[in-house]
Amino acid sequence: MNSFIRFVQTLDYMRMVVGICILVDGYPLIFFFRETLKLAPGSTAFTAAALAGGLVLMVPFTILRRLYRPNMTMLWLGVGFLLLSIFYMFFFNGVPGFDEYGRDTIYFAYVLIFLFLLINIPNDIIRVFVPIVVLFTLVSNLGLVYSLITDPTWAIGQRATITLNNGDEGSGNPHAFSRNAFMGVIACAIGLFRPQTNILFKLVCFFAGLLNIAVLVLTQTRSAIVALILAVILFMYFNVRPPQIRMAVRGLVKPVPIIIMVLGFIGVIFFFQRYYTIYLVLYDYVSSFMERNLENVYALLGQKAQGTDYKATLDDSAANRSVSATFLQNVVIGHMHMLVFGYGYKYTYLDVPLMESFTNQGILGLLLFGGINGMASYYAVRIMRTNPNDLSVFLAYFYLLVFVQLFTNGRPNEISFWFPLALMIRFMGVEHLFPAYLSPKPIVANQDQFVVISTAEQT
Structure with missing residues (x-):
């Protein structure tokens, strides 16, 4: 009887966490149902209703x-x-x-x-929070992949997003999908590093984590990439010490981690051998992303673009922030009282x-x-x-x-x-x-x- 009560409580906590996910990270799924499945294209009322549904689930x-x-x-x-x-x-x-x-x-x-x-x-949602986030972000990513496959206006090279209200390829919001992927990477990493996680869920976290990283690359949003680099650096700084390294090595030589690594490695190799085009696409996205950001670095340094004879220029996003900084500078110099x-x-x-x-x-x-x-x-x-x-x-x-x-x-x-x-x-x-x-x-x-x-x- 106690086991049944605990099971029911767990389902209740999962319901609340799903509601939280809808509010914090619901836009990818909302866009999927609204635009891809054509339930309510361009409807802000549908978005408001979906967010309200998340609030109801949280009660x-x-x-x-x-x-x-x-x-x-x-x-x-x-x-x-x-x-x-x-x-x-x-x-x-x-x-x-x-x-x-x-x-x-x-x-x-x-x-x-x-x-x-x-x-x-209640605080007890902590014990189901990470698994629900892993599954929620995974479903959202799968919805994005399906949308890209079925969208005739999307082509390889464009940023991964769902086109809104039947607009052009620039009408989507890639930041919503990069946030979803970033949340998924963090949740999957926690699931993989926790020793109490069972092998089946670790496999789910491994493959979901790979998909999250792929989506991060496809969305080409600098903020999420920079945040992920910061997360890796800070994780290494706070967690990688000689005792942790020895503990990790001892943990890796156990049967379960070895099985996970072998299955994961074989799965990745098999996947890219069967779908080599996907590897080439991801490589092109990474290359173009690095070239575009190096162009901004060259522009800030006043140098020429790589391999060209013309001076590098900031892209639109970086240029807008440069204009914003100039605006604030002018206000501080001439109209400080307005602040x-x-x-x-x-x-x-x-x-x-x-x-x-x-x-x-x-x-x-x-x-x-x-x-x-x-x-x-x-x-x-x-x-x-x-x-x-x-x-x-x-x-x-x-x-x-x-x-x-x-x-x-x-x-x-x-x-x-x-x-x-x-x-x-x-x-x-x-x-x-x-x-x-x-x-x-x-x-x-x-x-x-x-x-x-x-x-x-x-x-």
Whole structure:
């Protein structure tokens, strides 16, 4: 009977995690159903309904009866910035004729509801979080592959994305798919490195990880590639020590890891021998990606493009950020007083979210938005060093993508920032409040791990 109850509880936790995944990483699947399967091409209502469905899946049976303590400092910083954004939207709007009040209000409401539901969700989702993320990102990647195969407008050489609303090849959003792939790589790595993971799931993580890396290459998004390089460097720095190397070597000579490596190696060799064209495609993508980024390096150094007689130039994305930096410089030099309160809600799109929070919402906007990201950076590094539990480790490495995007793309008001940040508000910096059985290492559990609203029994 106890086994059956635990099984039902596990299914319930899995339901909540699927809801979280829909909010944090749902766009690839939403685009697949909306555009590829033609359920509602170009419909923002369909997107809103799908996100609302994720919120419904997150609702625990103990809602309003048991609240779990988040990181309170990050909570106040995050809620403060959201409320400041809402205030600016209605009373200090920087866009003449702004007509997106309804849409933006709905998105802000979604973020606040998401954060509230996270505070109601039990800590025990930690034990099923990584497996669900692995499977969710795998399904999303398979949907992308199917979309590319069946899309007559997509050709090899273009960035991998799903065309939106029957538009041209530039109408998709490759960043949504690169984020999905980055999350998948992190989750698969955690699944592979955890000794308690069974062999079947390790095989799933291995092949899903390869697919995630392939999608990262196909999407050609610099922010995800840079974040992955940072993740590898930081993982090596915090985890590769002589004792860890000896432990890893001892672990690798056991039968199960040897079987996994042999099967994985044979599978990869067989796959590329049978589908050699796929290898050539990935090689061409990597080569073109490196050449394009080297062109930006040459442009910054004022040198000629490689193998040519003309001076290298920045691509459109890098050029936009250069213009944004020039804009801020001009404001600081000639109109510094405007930075006290900012120019208003969404006044200008700088493509550098941290910079935009300053220019549009002034000193307070920068302090709130920069403050919550500064705290998330601090806790991410601490978690990488201590590895307290699977969910915390996943969020620490996932934050690297958010960190890179602070300087590379997006806007500070977007839900692409705030859904992940809400998840980090709930679970970062409060690892000492989690029960010891949720950690691979013994942690002294704090009795004040949640606030009980009623007389419900504490667990």
